Structures are given as C-alpha cells and as structure tokens.
Amino acid sequence: MRAILLLVLTILLAGPLQAQDGPGSVIRDQFQAFRADDLPRAFSHASPMIQGYFQTPDRFGRMVEQGYPQIREPGEVTLQELREEGGRLIQRLTVFDGNGLPHLFDYEVIRTENGWKINGVRYVKGPPMSV
Template identity: 40%
Template sequence: MTGRQASRLAALLALLLATLLAVGTGGAAPAVAQDVSPADRTAIQGVIQSQVDAFRRDDGADAFGYASPAIRGMFGSPDLFMEMVRQGYRPVYRPQVFDFREIVLLNGEITQKVHVVGPDGRPVTAFYPMTRLPDGTWRINGCHLQTPEEHQV
C-alpha cells in the first residue's frame, strides 16, 4: 500500500468512525421499517449475505460490487475497499455468527440490523443502511458497528 493509499484509507476510516458515533448517539430510537415488502427484505438480506460470502472468499471485486455507487466512489477500487474492511470491520469480514434481525429506519434510511459475533468472539450489532438503485436492486450504503455497551448509553 502506498503512502497516498494509506492516507486515504485513514481518512475514510475516520469518516466511517464519525458516522458510527453519530448513529450511536443519534437520540431518537429507530423506527421499524414496516413498509418494506417481504420481497425487498429477502433482496436486502441476499445482498448483504452475498457480500459477507465474498469477504469470506477474499473476493474483493464481488464484495465491492454489492456496495452502493456512493461507497464505490469513496474507495475507488476493490483493493482499497477490502483493505478498509480487513482493518476496520473484522466482525463482518470474518464472522463466527451472522444473524439477520429487523429492518429499521435509521436517519431516514432503510437499515438492516444484524447480530454478529466476530472472530474474537465478541458480539456487535451491524447496521447496514441500504439504497435502491434505479433498476430496483438494493446495494449496501455503509456499515456501522455497535458493541453491546454502546446500546446502553
């Protein structure tokens, strides 16, 4: 990794951390996304599961393809995206447990909650904000991790 890539990765991790802190301290409780159809729930969970499966195979191109255009634009390449995931998102990169929970509205976005136990055995909740593309398909528009202690703040 070049110095420029490392600087870009550090800046992106800082941005994602700031987003995580905003989600963790957002104040208002998330509302259940009741208007999400069963077909959309299945599609959303399928996209997320496919990305996690790609992480497990270390298939950066495939994993990157499940990210929203905004996320792909932030990272620019599958390699940089995968490096960020390896460094900042170990629980979803190599989960022991990956269990879908409810879909909620969080900061105005349809967001899939997932109970995750990472490779270190520690549980986290992963929040996956989703975006629907013009063709009707769903893409992942980020991932925010919260530990159980953060839920009690």
C-alpha cells in the same frame, strides 16, 4: 406522512429477508464474498457512493479489514430487524467474531437501478466486558 412511508416500506419489503432481491440477500452475499476472499464481488454490493470513494476492491477490502475485522473475517451472521430511521433504511446484524463473541452493526441499504446496495455500516455494540 410517516404512516404512508411505513406502509410503502412494508409492502415493498414484505418478506425481504427471504426475497432474492431484498436487502438481506445482498448483505448475506457480501459476507459470503468476504469469506471466499472475493473482494470484487464484495465491492459490487457497495453503493455507488462507497465505490466512488474507495475506487477499487482492494482499497475497499483493506478498509474493511482495518476498520471492521469482524466483517472481513466473520463467524456466524444473523440478520435482525429492518427499520426506517430518519428516511434511511437500516438493517441490524449480529456478527460473531472468530472467538464467538457477538458484535452489533447497522447496515444502511439503498435501492438503486442495479438493485439493493450497502450504503454504509455503523458499529453499534461489542460483546460485554468481562472483569
């Protein structure tokens, strides 16, 4: 069963980071929206669950600003591996903050009738501590 799921994901996501409608493109566009301070556009990439929870682009923007400042004011963003984890599709990202320090995030993405949406973000790891 797992092999079939991986085969289907491979077929569906062949070249997803280059595809216009792949999960990578929706993530990249949300970062562009944050850089442009276009909260309605950034909010439009959130899943129906996330949109239902935050209700408005302004509330969503405040949450991101307070909880994920590296995402709200990102430097360079690099998409890493796309993987299946417990039936969920996870896109790993490296986001560089304003000081050029790397932070790892896992983005859960889902396919909806309106295309790919971001269903959650988890902070994985920050820059190494200096002594």
